[in-house]
Amino acid sequence: xxxxxxxxxxxxxxxxxxxxxxxxxxxxxxxxxxxxxxxxxxxxxxxxxxxxxxxxxxxxxxxxxxxxxxxxxxxxxxxxxxxxxxxxxxxxxxxxxxxxxxxxxxxxxxxxxxxxxxxxxxxxxxxxxxxxxxxxxxxxxxxxxxxxxxxxxxxxxxxxxxxxxxxxxxxxxxxxxxxxxxxxxxxxxxxxxxxxxxxxxxxxxxxxxxxxxxxxxxxxxxxxxxxxxxxxxxxxxxxx
Amino acid sequence: xxxxxxxxxxxxxxxxxxxxxxxxxxxxxxxxxxxxxxxxxxxxxxxxxxxxxxxxxxxxxxxxxxxxxxxxxxxxxxxxxxxxxxxxxxxxxxxxxxxxxxxxxxxxxxxxxxxxxxxxxxxxxxxxxxxxxxxxxxxxxxxxxxxxxxxxxxxxxxxxxxxxxxxxxxxxxxxxxxxxxxxxxxxxxxxxxxxxx
Numbered sequence: 001x002x003x004x005x006x007x008x009x010x011x012x013x014x015x016x017x018x019x020x021x022x023x024x025x026x027x028x029x030x031x032x033x034x035x036x037x038x039x040x041x042x043x044x045x046x047x048x049x050x051x052x053x054x055x056x057x058x059x060x061x062x063x064x065x066x067x068x069x070x071x072x073x074x075x076x077x078x079x080x081x082x083x084x085x086x087x088x089x090x091x092x093x094x095x096x097x098x099x100x101x102x103x104x105x106x107x108x109x110x111x112x113x114x115x116x117x118x119x120x121x122x123x124x125x126x127x128x129x130x131x132x133x134x135x136x137x138x139x140x141x142x143x144x145x146x147x148x149x150x151x152x153x154x155x156x157x158x159x160x161x162x163x164x165x166x167x168x169x170x171x172x173x174x175x176x177x178x179x180x181x182x183x184x185x186x187x188x189x190x191x192x193x194x195x196x197x198x199x200x201x202x203x204x205x206x207x208x209x210x211x212x213x214x215x216x217x218x219x220x221x222x223x224x225x226x227x228x229x230x231x232x233x234x235x236x237x238x239x240x
Numbered sequence: 241x242x243x244x245x246x247x248x249x250x251x252x253x254x255x256x257x258x259x260x261x262x263x264x265x266x267x268x269x270x271x272x273x274x275x276x277x278x279x280x281x282x283x284x285x286x287x288x289x290x291x292x293x294x295x296x297x298x299x300x301x302x303x304x305x306x307x308x309x310x311x312x313x314x315x316x317x318x319x320x321x322x323x324x325x326x327x328x329x330x331x332x333x334x335x336x337x338x339x340x341x342x343x344x345x346x347x348x349x350x351x352x353x354x355x356x357x358x359x360x361x362x363x364x365x366x367x368x369x370x371x372x373x374x375x376x377x378x379x380x381x382x383x384x385x386x387x388x389x390x391x392x393x394x395x396x397x398x399x400x401x402x403x404x405x406x407x408x409x410x411x412x413x414x415x416x417x418x419x420x421x422x423x424x425x426x427x428x429x430x431x432x433x434x435x436x437x
Contacts (some may be wrong), residue, residue: 016428017424017428021339046327048326056401062291068308072309073276236320238318238321
């Protein structure tokens with residue numbers, strides 16, 4: 001094996017301990033943020049996960065009780081809110097992006113209307129997602145990829161761009177789409193690969209349900225407050 | 241990406257494994273489109289294996305049933321994340337089942353229940369089916385595990401298959417906690433070196 005730094009070896013051992021569930025739960029949470037953030041650590045976790053899963057070859061299959069499938073379907077399909085998939089959200093959003101000024105203006109109005117933002121987001125501090133969330137905001141052809149980690153403690157997204165850049169004379173803009181609401185701009189992405197972007201307070205309570213997406217926009221960002229350019233990449237936030 | 245993986249597998253000649261892998265990948269991709277029938281088929285194909293994994297960790301049928309239910313709920317909700325994670329589909333499913341079972345086990349333990357010593361699930365060797373689809377990966381970790389001393393090998397297997405903590409392992413092997421930590425870390429280093437060859 002080639003020469004390896006102590007940091008790399010420690011990273012590999014932490015990855016193995018993580019996969020085996022030998023880490024205390026607090027360390028586990030921290031490590032999950034690192035996994036989302038660092039492609040090398042992620043590769044180590046994949047390595048161990050794949051190899052250790054082979055140990056389960058020796059586990060004999062046991063048929064579960066007859067009613068369990070129905071119970072699962074009952075739990076899932078009574079709850080329509082969660083059944084909306086990334087695809088359907090994306091289609092909605094693309095419709096919004098293609099829609100002309102009127103739609104865009106209406107969407108912008110809705111997004112910024114104080115009446116409609118943050119239901120329950122008054123000064124009494126709403127129930128805020130306490131878990132670290134991650135999203136893989138990726139183009140289908142891998143031409144653009146940004147890993148996002150939402151850190152509830154600071155109410156901000158840490159972004160790490162691993163592929164792609166803004167087209168010439170254009171900016172990349174990040175959007176959050178929550179449920180059926182209009183996309184809300186989280187800002188224009190700077191040229192740096194790694195940035196931290198604050199999430200507006202009124203979005204934080206529902207951020208776990210958000211899909212993040214990146215569109216290309218005129219320099220300085222969308223002039224209308226709603227996406228106007230092509231949707232380049234999207235990914236849903238979820239617990240790791 | 242999907243067809244690429246398929247080609248690599250085919251060139252290795254694991255025809256049965258490829259069929260299973262391709263079927264399961266196909267079902268997972270249909271889940272992201274909200275296809276309920278795909279979930280039903282995925283359940284039919286994989287629930288027995290995943291139930292076995294949950295039972296092995298939890299040693300309790302009722303708890304394993306809950307864990308299996310949670311597993312499929314998570315699979316449905318997170319199917320769109322499968323494509324990006326680089327894992328083979330069965331690995332992804334087994335990992336979700338095992339993590340769910342271990343979370344449940346740890347919750348139960350902190351709630352004061354003791355880990356039962358009785359082995360409710362027979363620790364059988366590989367089933368004929370599993371043996372047939374065993375990939376080169378499985379053979380490799382098997383061979384590398386064999387390079388470890390028997391008690392250390394048992395500790396690594398116990399951590400993965402039964403979800404034992406360092407404390408559980410130290411108790412089971414009757415060594416101090418720090419000794420167990422050292423054992424495990426050295427074993428993992430040795431394993432990684434062997435697996436990376």
